[in-house]
Amino acid sequence: MRNQPQPPFNFLLGHILSVAKVAQTIPFDVHPHILVSHIHRFYNLGPFFVFDTWPISRDKVLVIADPDLAVQVAQTRSLDKHPALTDSIRHIVGAQSLILTSGDEWKRMRNIFNPGFSSSHLMNVLAGVIVDEGIIFCGKLSRVTETGELVRLEEIATELTVDVIGRVVLDMEFHAQTAENELVSLFRESVRLTKTFSSLNPFTNLNPIRPIRAWWCAKKMDRYLEKVLVKRFASLEDDAPTRKKNRKHIIDLALEEHIKENNGEPVDIRAADDSFKRMAIDNIKTFIFAGHDTTSSTICYIFYLLSQHPDCMAEVRREHDEVFGVEVDMAAERIKQSPHLLNKLPYSTAVIKEVLRLYPAASTIRRGDANTPITVDGITYPTESFLVWIVNHTISRRADIYPNPDDFQPERFLSDDIPKDAWRPFEKGPRNCIGQELAMLEMRIIIVLAARKFDIVGAYDERGRLVGRGKAPDTVYGDRAYQMLIATAKPRDGMPVFVKRAK
Template sequence: MPHSPIPTPKGRRLSGHLAEFKQNPLDCMIRWHREFGDIVNFRIFSQNFYLLNHPDLVEQAITEQQDVFVKIYDPQKPKGLQLFMGQGLVTSTGPLWNQQRRLLQPVFQRRNILTLQPEMEKAGAQLIERWRQFEPGAEVEISKEMLHLALEVLTNTMFGTSVLDRVDEIAPALDVCLRYAAATVLNPLDPPLWVPTRRNREFKRALATLDAVIYGMIDERAANPGQYNDLLHLLLSSTDPETGAGMSRRQLRDEMATLFVAGHETSANVLTWTLYYLARYPKVMARLRAELRSVLNGGVPTADQIEQLPYTKAVLFEAMRLKPAVALIIRKVERDTSLQNYPLKAGSLAMVSIYNIHHHPALWENPEAFDPDRFLGQKVSKYMFLPFGIGPRFCIGNQFATVELTLLLAMLAQHFDFALCSDQEPEHDMAVTLRPKGGLKLSVRAIN
């Protein structure tokens, strides 16, 4: 059967689709999906891209041809997230990735995660106490507050320390690193890091800030081992079951840098968008609060009770469907291949649009509606709903995130009402993770 040509938007001769894509990558991908269908070919200068918008294409690429669709990985020429995550679990590949996955897998077992629940509860209680000092109906910058909350949970559970006194350093540094990483993937003509441009100097300063925090934690723990019940202790004591080797200091730094992004940036965005939808749909909030009242009676959920909150989880899942924390997965096409009847060229980059799949009108009934019921009483295909990725590189921290998000949402929803400060839906800001552009303010009122 002859190959079918892949639909391609009209672009410019030299730069291809750079101008249109750079203006707002996510909105551009949404529009291309609507206009051209489930697979779209585009180009930025000499770099060729394929946009994949359907679960069948994802299954063929990520699962059936995982040796062809590979992570972008060159430790000699780091790109994207490698520039500040190094060779952590998200960015590494091959034997190193296999070794790190084996080392980290026991750390994220459910029994270990449940021992960290008191620290999650403590961070939530501190935020609740602080919010109770606000005037009723105060306008609160929710996205900033959730970033601080998730960072406090992360550093207390993972690394046995609080960094709230340095959060105004860490949060902007992470933002700079994420935006820089995204730009290096999307524009192949960006100057290399050694060229002293303003953006390169800004990135190096941000990276130095993060390194100072992370190496400071590592060195402090090495000097004062003591008795700890956190993931840094488990990382320091972990050994490869096959070789008996532990992690080097640099590898430990890379894994901690990875956890900083994967462990707090994503959770903060999920909570931000969830609270936005609860403010927008009071009937959903009322039903959520009824479940919490029935199961928890005003308390904080125990490990067993977290499993008894199906509607609470459905609310979180629906928020993750509509606003996936990571809206895009990128893989390099290692050799010429095909998906369905479409030819794909070696050296191209395949972009799996989680956002477009989560909004696909052929997969979801009324896909733009916020409807948690779609996650109750029915199993959703793993290729239709991808908040934690897919395939062998499925997010290792998915259970940690689920426990954290369920616990914190249950706490916040029992203590506060949320109302919109604006009728205008927030614009998208995609810098690796999906945030509300310019932040998100909600009116917050204590209810008990």
């Protein structure tokens, strides 16, 4: 590590003093990628740097803070996912998750699910399903306007994303938005039981009850989803004469690909072989996790930032009036009739992209190997033995890539000035996010349905008085709604907001 860029190093304590010097300038509970971005800026580090994580762990980390280097390790060659990721989220998504598998197993599962997540299939067949769930979401917000209560927007948005996944993947109604739901409760409990890497206390993750509780939640989620799958497979078998004609949901298309793998041999859909059922359960959990990961958080930040930038909100509303007409309540029906109207929203799409730039929900951690070094200015550096971390947050906060990087400026995405590989909230290369088209479609639909109806205003002043955070640093880049690590990057305190009817 000695010949590589890094923060100041102490021969006895490693990088802990350098990291602590930066950590004391920001809130203690920030997401680790925020800490890394502050280290990068504070020490004026370049396109990559290394640091050790002792005494929190024994990993040596190679931080990728440059789009060209990200291409080298994720696109030109694609490093395998790091085992630390498995240790962190396997209890949530399962061992056969697309996130955690690699090699031939991953390729097989990706091929099985790809047809259901294609942009044309989602737009032409499933947009109306998302609209239906979005109407329920707006109904919940409408009721909040009547009570005037302070609510956590992240909870409401997560319930929305769970219901959307249930509908588009399984054609099942989880009713997470309208009633207590066992799956949502178990999922949230599993997320709370995830190991944390932001605490400087090495004993935080040593609670002996945590792994037992996580195992129990995983088993309960599996049993819940197995019942759902059996019910779905039974309905498919009952509708066998018309199944192929009407097949449209992601699990149906995945089953079709599975049948092709069996050379077209008949499959007992009611029973479904155990291997397919296990794989399906783990990846349904993965899709729910991804909705919790990216979509729900981004929906929160979209409305939070638009409320702070009324000129941007005005432009969003003007665009929606132009595309969908001034009768706000007709937007849902117009999307159902002509879903391709959603492709005529350049400014709204720019807003979503800018939110994902400022608040990326995730990064990717890879395992370095001897065959995949990185090259900077003609000099080659090894990745072997390193945890290679492509930190989207750090790339997105570089002023040489994004001028005024800490400012909300959606119009930057209306030009071609951004380097093609700099914006990567869904990662790039063969291991990119399979659900990115669904996420973007869902977010565009929700912004169309809700932006002209509601003013959603962050309520961190009120929340701060309730919890009493003392004199410690309370903002990141002047922002109270910073991201915390709760399995993934989530808005602080669940994004407390007040919801009012739009004027």
